[in-house]
Amino acid sequence: xxxxxxVVIIGSGVIGNATAYYLAKKGLSVxxxxxxxxxxxxxxxxxxxxxxxxxxxxxxxxLAIYGAQHLWPTLSEELGVDVEYYQEGNLxxxxxxxxxxxxxxxxxxxxxxxxxxxxVTGDQAREICPHLSDEVIxxxxxxxxxxxxxxxxxxxxxxxARQLGVRFITGEGVIAIKKVRGKAREVVTANNSYVGDTxxxxxxxxxxxxxxxxxxxxxxxxxxxxxxVTEEQPKMFYQMLGTAAAxxxxxxxxxxxxxxxxxxxxxAYHRGDDITATTSMTAPCICRGIMKYFPQLAxxxxxxxxxxxxxxxxxxxxxxxxxxEVPGLxxxxxxxxxxxxxxxxxxxLISEMAAGEETTLDVSGFRYDRFKAKI
Amino acid sequence: MSKIRDRSIDIGTYCPQPDDQLIICRCEEITKxxxxxxxxxxxxxxxxxxxxxxxxxxxxxxxxxxxxxxGILARELKIxxxxxxxxxxxxxxxxxxxxxxxxxxxxxx
Numbered sequence: 001x002x003x004x005x006x007v008v009i010i011g012s013g014v015i016g017n018a019t020a021y022y023l024a025k026k027g028l029s030v031x032x033x034x035x036x037x038x039x040x041x042x043x044x045x046x047x048x049x050x051x052x053x054x055x056x057x058x059x060x061x062x063l064a065i066y067g068a069q070h071l072w073p074t075l076s077e078e079l080g081v082d083v084e085y086y087q088e089g090n091l092x093x094x095x096x097x098x099x100x101x102x103x104x105x106x107x108x109x110x111x112x113x114x115x116x117x118x119x120v121t122g123d124q125a126r127e128i129c130p131h132l133s134d135e136v137i138x139x140x141x142x143x144x145x146x147x148x149x150x151x152x153x154x155x156x157x158x159x160x161a162r163q164l165g166v167r168f169i170t171g172e173g174v175i176a177i178k179k180v181r182g183k184a185r186e187v188v189t190a191n192n193s194y195v196g197d198t199x200x201x202x203x204x205x206x207x208x209x210x211x212x213x214x215x216x217x218x219x220x221x222x223x224x225x226x227x228x229v230t231e232e233q234p235k236m237f238y239q240m241l242g243t244a245a246a247x248x249x250x251x252x253x254x255x256x257x258x259x260x261x262x263x264x265x266x267x268a269y270h271r272g273d274d275i276t277a278t279t280s281m282t283a284p285c286i287c288r289g290i291m292k293y294f295p296q297l298a299x300x301x302x303x304x305x306x307x308x309x310x311x312x313x314x315x316x317x318x319x320x321x322x323x324x325e326v327p328g329l330x331x332x333x334x335x336x337x338x339x340x341x342x343x344x345x346x347x348x349l350i351s352e353m354a355a356g357e358e359t360t361l362d363v364s365g366f367r368y369d370r371f372k373a374k375i
Numbered sequence: 376m377s378k379i380r381d382r383s384i385d386i387g388t389y390c391p392q393p394d395d396q397l398i399i400c401r402c403e404e405i406t407k408x409x410x411x412x413x414x415x416x417x418x419x420x421x422x423x424x425x426x427x428x429x430x431x432x433x434x435x436x437x438x439x440x441x442x443x444x445x446g447i448l449a450r451e452l453k454i455x456x457x458x459x460x461x462x463x464x465x466x467x468x469x470x471x472x473x474x475x476x477x478x479x480x481x482x483x484x
Contacts, residue, residue, distance in 0.1 A: 037377040038422040151426035162417045171377030231470055287477030301470035
């Protein structure tokens with residue numbers, strides 16, 4: 001059995017679904033293949049929901065700015081689902097002189113890229129977010145940053161793409177991509193094969209093995225991070241928060257619960273058999289981090305914790321690229337833990353690449369062949 | 376091993392039912408009608424329903440409603456409820472204060 005479409009997308013994460021949606025809007029036929037039983041079961045449903053421009057790599061910054069200006073503000077309306085987007089700013093908090101140096105560097109890089117981003121004092125930070133502890137002595141402040149609900153965003157793109165006729169197949173793990181007459185054309189699974197004029201590989205860390213089936217390697221590793229969520233709390237603030245020390249990051253959701261992500265320092269040393277399993281060490285560590293900045297939340301109850309993997313590229317920026325050796329293949333992987341915020345922009349750009357159009361923004365910085373040995 | 380499922384299979388169109396106003400997830404106050412509508416919008420697993428509607432995301436974490444939702448989903452998809460994987464249960468088993476959960480490190484010292 002061979003199912004055929006203009007474009008076959010491997011991976012139903014927020015990148016795959018957004019791409020499917022923008023392609024369907026252009027009138028192309030699309031099949032999305034997902035290994036898991038559930039749509040968007042990887043990092044797309046497990047991240048902290050940051051829609052952030054500050055702290056971005058200079059190559060990624062234009063994508064983040066474009067999304068915050070042109071896509072996120074109208075996304076709920078466009079997709080017909082509230083993706084709970086808030087553009088209330090981002091505070092990155094510092095408690096020591098070393099932290100302030102880290103923040104000053106971030107501010108300088110952001111400003112160089114044309115972003116509205118400033119250093120503020122501890123008191124100014126407390127004016128923006130009055131619940132911060134006195135330990136905070138400074139912060140970077142980007143008023144146009146924000147956050148959204150990653151579960152809703154991923155499923156909203158899925159819902160809308162499906163309405164536009166995109167076929168989604170779940171429980172279908174891809175084994176290999178095969179060339180036909182020198183061009184990537186066939187996506188092979190255990191029981192089926194899918195044929196497309198263009199094949200987009202957006203399967204997170206699993207992309208590495210699938211790309212290897214056609215002789216391409218992207219240097220990335222799998223890091224496991226954890227997130228926790230509190231019971232519904234009274235409305236406190238809607239800024240996105242991070243810290244210079246990377247103790248935690250997070251926000252208060254529309255629902256009222258706080259969503260905080262973080263790590264224990266063991267991210268790269270996970271068991272490997274189930275990357276969605278939480279450890280007994282990480283959530284308590286995140287809690288300790290949070291309470292130093294928000295003592296008021298000490299009595300907030302944690303209802304749930306979960307884990308998810310990051311496909312961390314060796315230079316911590318994604319691969320968004322055609323592949324010269326394999327015409328017809330587009331790679332979209334290695335998002336290194338900050339793919340969610342730029343997902344709408346990336347989906348738009350990849351749809352343009354697949355349709356053979358000029359891309360809205362330059363993607364040459366994300367080429368697959370940029371990796372060089374150290375000597 | 377996950378079962379292959381085509382999300383474009385025709386399950387008909389959403390027709391309101393007399394008891395659609397019934398609250399199924401009591402923690403998050405989600406009705407049967409909202410759950411049925413989401414199924415027709417493409418949410419074909421318990422996990423997707425939970426992520427889309429917040430069913431089972433409240434204080435009880437689905438301990439009251441998950442069986443009922445499983446039944447609703449199986450009926451709408453016209454499959455056996457045995458074919459549906461339950462949504463993942465997660466730590467902690469009961470809601471626990473941040474100050475208590477964060478206090479584990481000193482235990483052995």
